[in-house]
Amino acid sequence: MKLLYTTIGLALFSTLNAQNFDYAVSLQEVVFSGDDMYEIRQDDNTGFIDTDFHWKADGSVNPTAFPSGTTISAAATIQFECEQMPASIYIRGTGPDEMTFPSLAVAPVGDIFTYPETPATAPFEPETIRFYEHFTINWEFSFDNVKWYTIGESMSPVYVTLQEAKPEGGFSGFKYYLTVFDVACRNADGVTTTDEMINKVWEEFTDHTVYRADGVPMGYYKELFSPNVTLGTLIKYADGECYTWAQLFLAALKIHGFSQPNNYMNITADYSSTGCGSISRFLVKDWTFGTPSYDCFDMPYLNVYNPDYYDADTAYIYDYAEVTDEIGVMGQTAPNPASSFSNHQIAIVNGKYYDASYGVLFNTFSEIKYGALSGWSRSETSDEVGIGIDVNGDGDLDASPDFTILRATDDIEAADFDQSIETW
Amino acid sequence: MVKRFVFNIIFLLLAWNSFGQGKFDRKIIIEDSVFYAIEINNQLGILWTGNIDKPLDSAQQYILPVGTKRRSIHLQPLAWDISGEKLYAINFTEFSQNEIIRNLKEIPLDSLEKYQPETNYRPYFYKAAMENNYIENYPFVETYKDYLYMDNFFFDIAVKGDSIYELIAIDNQIIVWYWNGHTWYKSTNYTFDTNACFSTFFSQQNLCVIDGKGNSYFVSDKLNFIAQFQLELPKTILVDNRDNNTINYIQATDYPTQLSIKQIISRNK
Numbered sequence: 143m144k145l146l147y148t149t150i151g152l153a154l155f156s157t158l159n160a161q162n163f164d165y166a167v168s169l170q171e172v173v174f175s176g177d178d179m180y181e182i183r184q185d186d187n188t189g190f191i192d193t194d195f196h197w198k199a200d201g202s203v204n205p206t207a208f209p210s211g212t213t214i215s216a217a218a219t220i221q222f223e224c225e226q227m228p229a230s231i232y233i234r235g236t237g238p239d240e241m242t243f244p245s246l247a248v249a250p251v252g253d254i255f256t257y258p259e260t261p262a263t264a265p266f267e268p269e270t271i272r273f274y275e276h277f278t279i280n281w282e283f284s285f286d287n288v289k290w291y292t293i294g295e296s297m298s299p300v301y302v303t304l305q306e307a308k309p310e311g312g313f314s315g316f317k318y319y320l321t322v323f324d325v326a327c328r329n330a331d332g333v334t335t336t337d338e339m340i341n342k343v344w345e346e347f348t349d350h351t352v353y354r355a356d357g358v359p360m361g362y363y364k365e366l367f368s369p370n371v372t373l374g375t376l377i378k379y380a381d382g383e384c385y386t387w388a389q390l391f392l393a394a395l396k397i398h399g400f401s402q403p404n405n406y407m408n409i410t411a412d413y414s415s416t417g418c419g420s421i422s423r424f425l426v427k428d429w430t431f432g433t434p435s436y437d438c439f440d441m442p443y444l445n446v447y448n449p450d451y452y453d454a455d456t457a458y459i460y461d462y463a464e465v466t467d468e469i470g471v472m473g474q475t476a477p478n479p480a481s482s483f484s485n486h487q488i489a490i491v492n493g494k495y496y497d498a499s500y501g502v503l504f505n506t507f508s509e510i511k512y513g514a515l516s517g518w519s520r521s522e523t524s525d526e527v528g529i530g531i532d533v534n535g536d537g538d539l540d541a542s543p544d545f546t547i548l549r550a551t552d553d554i555e556a557a558d559f560d561q562s563i564e565t566w
Numbered sequence: 567m568v569k570r571f572v573f574n575i576i577f578l579l580l581a582w583n584s585f586g587q588g589k590f591d592r593k594i595i596i597e598d599s600v601f602y603a604i605e606i607n608n609q610l611g612i613l614w615t616g617n618i619d620k621p622l623d624s625a626q627q628y629i630l631p632v633g634t635k636r637r638s639i640h641l642q643p644l645a646w647d648i649s650g651e652k653l654y655a656i657n658f659t660e661f662s663q664n665e666i667i668r669n670l671k672e673i674p675l676d677s678l679e680k681y682q683p684e685t686n687y688r689p690y691f692y693k694a695a696m697e698n699n700y701i702e703n704y705p706f707v708e709t710y711k712d713y714l715y716m717d718n719f720f721f722d723i724a725v726k727g728d729s730i731y732e733l734i735a736i737d738n739q740i741i742v743w744y745w746n747g748h749t750w751y752k753s754t755n756y757t758f759d760t761n762a763c764f765s766t767f768f769s770q771q772n773l774c775v776i777d778g779k780g781n782s783y784f785v786s787d788k789l790n791f792i793a794q795f796q797l798e799l800p801k802t803i804l805v806d807n808r809d810n811n812t813i814n815y816i817q818a819t820d821y822p823t824q825l826s827i828k829q830i831i832s833r834n835k
Contacts, residue, residue, distance in 0.1 A: 315638045369688040371609065371635075371660040385660045404715055406638075413667060413707050422665045452692045484665040484695070521665075521696075546696070562716045566638045 165224030169281050169294035172197040172219075175259055178212035180307065183319045185355060187374045191320060196298045203298035205355075207323050209306040209399075211268035216243050218257040218281055220293055222250060232284040233257045233293075238274065240264045245287055255283075270334050271398065272302035273327040301327040304339050305399025315566070316393050321377045324355040326394035336400055340491060343394045348501040350472050352390070354380055362387055362473030362499045363480040366454050387474060387498040388487040392566050395491065402491065406566035409486045409510065411518060414557035416440035418549050421518045421557040426481040428470030429516035431552045435464060437529045440556070441520065441549035446533050449545070458482065462533045465550045471500050471514065482519065482548070490563065511559055518557045519550040589820045590614070591634070592643035592722070592765055593804040594827065601625075601827045602648055609633045609659045610690050611644055612681050622823040628678035629685055631693035632671050634658040639717045641800045642763055645732075649725040651675050656703070656723060656732075663695040667707050670723075670732070672700035704750045705732050705743040713737065718760040724768055731773055733766045740764070740775070742785055756789045763800050770811050776804075805831060 174196045182191040182205065196204050208214055216235060222228075227250050235243035241262035248255045266272060277300035281293040301323040310317050330342035346352055351359050354377060364381040373389040376382030392405055413420040418438035434442035448459040458467050473479035479499075488510075489496040495504040497514075504510050524547045526532060526539040534540070590603040591611070601618050604611045610633035616625030632655040634644040646655035657669040671694075706721075713719065713736055724731045728747035733740055740758035744751045758764070762778025769784075776782040780795040797815050805814040805827075814831060821830060 311638045312636065312641075315636065367663075367688065367692060369661075369691045371691075383660070383662050385662075403717075408716075410666065410710065412711070420667065422667055452689065452696075480662070483662045485662055487660075560710055561714065562710055563714055564637060564639065564716050 165222060167223070167283060167291070167293050168199060168221045169296060170199050170219040170221050170254075171195050172279065172281075172296040172298070173217045173259070174206050174298075174300075175215045175217070176208060176213060176261070178209050178306070179214070180207040180209075180303075180318055180323075182207055182323060183317050185320050185377045187319075187378055197296035205299035205301065205320060205323070207301035207303065207318075207327075208266055210266050210270050210272070210302050210304055213261045213265040214241065214300070215259050215261045216257075216279065217259040218243075218296070220255045220257065220281070220283065222253055222255055227253065228285060231255060232287045233281065234284075234290070235279040235281045235296075237262060237279045238277065239267065239272075241266075243279065245284070247287075257281075266302045269304065270302070271304045271327055271330045271332065271339060272300070273324075273331040274300040274302075275328075303327065303398045304330075304333070304336065307399055308396040308401050315373070316389075316396050317374060318397070319374065319377050319393075321355045321360075322373075322390070322393045322397050325352060325390065326397040330398075336398075339398050339400070340395060343398075344391070344496060344503065347387075347391060347474070347496075347498050348503075350474050350476075350501050352474055359475040360390075361475040361479075363476055366456055366458070366480050367452055368480075384483075384487045384499040388489045388496075389566060391489045391496055391498040392491075403565045404563045405490050406564045407488050407490050407495070408562045408564070409488065409559045410484065410562075412558045412560040416551075416556065419520055419522065421520055421551075423482065423484050423519040423521060423548075424486075424557075424559075425465070425467075425516045425519055425550060426471060426483065426486075426514050427516045428468040429481070429550075429552075430466045430468050431517065431550070432464045432466065435529070435531060437531070438549060441518075441551045443517075443550040443552070444529060444531070445548040445550070446529070446531075447521075447546040447548065451546070460548075461545070462531060465517070465519075465548070470516070471502075473500050474498075481516075489566075507559070507561060511554065515554055517550050517552040517554070519548050521546055521548050523547075589818070590803055592646070592763075592800070593767070593806055594816075595648055596805065596807040596809055596827065597648070599809065602653075603827075604630065604644055604646060606634060606636075606644060608687050609635055610687055610694070611646070611655070613653070613678060617826075618828045619826050621826055622821055627681040629681040629687075629690055630655070630678065631673065631690050631697055632657045632659075633690075633694060635660045637717075640720070640762060642720055643765075643800055643803075645722045647723050647725040648675070649727065653678075654700070654723060654725045654730065656706075656721060657694045659691060659694055661691045661695055663692060665695070666710060667702050667704070668695075668699045669706060670700050670703040670730075671698040673698045701730075701745060703732075705734055705741070705752070709734050709736065720760060720763045722764060722766045724766045724773060726768060731766065733764070733775060735760045735764055740789070742773075753785075758789065762798065765799060765804050767804060767806050767813060769813055774813075 376386030
């Protein structure tokens with residue numbers, strides 16, 4: 143899908159009178175290039191963003207991106223209408239931050255003058271992140287290289303990364319999605335150090351609203367059982383599991399050239415043994431623990447899953463519940479995201495634990511348990527006879543059908559988290 | 567209860583060839599002139615099965631309630647095998663409802679649902695987490711307890727009747743776990759290359775292992791070196807032909823689907 147920014151561009155026409163003849167001049171198209179220019183992927187994962195043009199007179203634009211310290215080149219197409227076409231004119235462009243595109247004499251082909259691909263006179267500032275929402279170039283022409291006339295302005299988004307981005311990963315891993323550039327650069331514009339970059343990018347996650355490049359806020363379990371578990375699917379569908387959020391944060395750092403080994407942590411319950419079996423799951427705040435049935439002493443609370451449990455969109459469905467999900471820790475664009483898990487993923491950066499799903503930073507591993515949990519749980523298969531509860535209310539205990547139950551305890555000390563760490 | 571297990575397996579020569587193209591994960595099994603191969607799509611497995619003499623295009627495709635994630639550092643192909651009328655696999659998808667203790671799956675082949683390009687993946691992630699639980703995967707739980715860093719964590723399974731062999735390699739060691747239908751048994755730690763994934767399989771009655779560099783072993787009370795073959799995993803997948811008891815290897819790239827498995831293999835001999 144071609145990305146179109148319809149709010150920016152305007153066709154600019156100037157009608158001038160000089161050298162005793164009338165003419166109209168208009169900027170038609172601007173194309174950026176450069177050896178270091180990134181190939182940006184479409185957020186819907188259908189391919190790469192068009193590099194055939196970056197600004198067009200009809201208002202459409204395509205964003206582009208470069209590493210800091212590198213040089214952007216530009217080419218421009220100008221339409222010149224007059225009765226007597228000049229043999230040549232001079233064209234130049236003045237961009238931001240002293241990046242100008244020097245005066246060149248160009249000859250027409252028909253009524254079109256093409257300013258050839260030309261590097262800017264200055265590179266992007268080294269070691270500096272920039273987000274040019276409108277990278278504006280004022281294009282001018284001259285007959286004599288002395289007196290200059292305005293042609294028009296081109297404006298399109300340009301992202302500049304702190305360092306050269308890490309290479310893309312294989313399969314569904316790190317990719318140069320537009321939104322990764324946007325999250326990484328929009329929120330760290332002007333930053334010049336890695337530490338500051340990490341802090342600024344992280345700040346975007348702490349207000350629980352992280353936007354896709356097109357302005358759509360991305361969610362953490364907007365859908366209670368989101369199947370989106372990769373960076374690409376988070377961005378495409380603007381919703382995803384914890385895996386995706388840890389990946390998005392790490393991806394935003396990788397775009398700036400920063401990556402560390404052992405940065406992607408999987409947290410599980412430690413399978414502590416209890417009289418009710420091993421603890422394999424956990425409940426993230428907040429869950430209300432009601433009156434326990436004590437079907438099993440060590441994990442006294444019990445819920446029975448509804449057969450359509452997995453079809454739930456926004457709230458868990460139980461046929462019988464002694465533990466109830468409440469609004470607790472807010473997730474990304476989700477006041478009450480999914481909170482009954484078997485595992486969770488967070489990012490590790492410089493020894494700190496960044497839980498991007500919730501926008502919470504933990505300084506130590508042990509803080510996670512005490513900061514995030516309501517209790518521990520396990521799931522297993524049973525029936526009314528097994529749990530001694532008349533779930534369907536028919537007045538007796540049935541030996542069938544089987545159903546899935548959740549046993550829970552609010553004793554936070556009943557288990558611990560285990561961590562396993564990979565490199566993402 | 568975990569007991570040390572001694573493998574008494576006799577060495578047998580294996581027939582190796584290196585050829586072909588393929589887009590499947592880890593291996594192709596041939597049995598009764600029918601092939602079974604698994605493609606990973608959006609982390610979930612798609613089982614291809616069909617006559618070995620007919621084009622791949624004509625194969626049936628079934629979506630599996632099991633799959634594997636694609637890691638950043640090393641590929642871990644789906645660990646799977648077929649024994650009798652059941653498919654065994656270790657679910658390794660990224661999904662927040664997965665429990666490693668319940669990730670060893672036994673899936674009746676006749677329970678599989680046809681795959682269509684428009685198939686909604688969502689319920690299959692959940693099925694992969696919650697259904698077809700076979701036995702508690704104690705080898706996984708112990709490995710996760712014992713190791714913190716998992717970039718070079720690899721595993722595979724081989725199934726023979728009620729016996730399951732689950733091999734887990736990490737930090738230049740491999741452990742052979744054996745389920746006899748009642749109890750998990752554990753071998754000693756053997757020195758083993760863990761720079762890439764490995765594959766395990768039966769060659770006739772012998773449990774064998776090949777590491778990422780092509781070093782092959784058979785398992786007894788130790789790893790017995792057989793030979794080094796000129797191949798690398800996961801760039802190569804295994805063809806386990808149970809009709810003629812041969813093991814071959816083909817390149818893990820896209821197959822020309824107008825060809826049959828038999829043609830693909832024979833073209834590369």
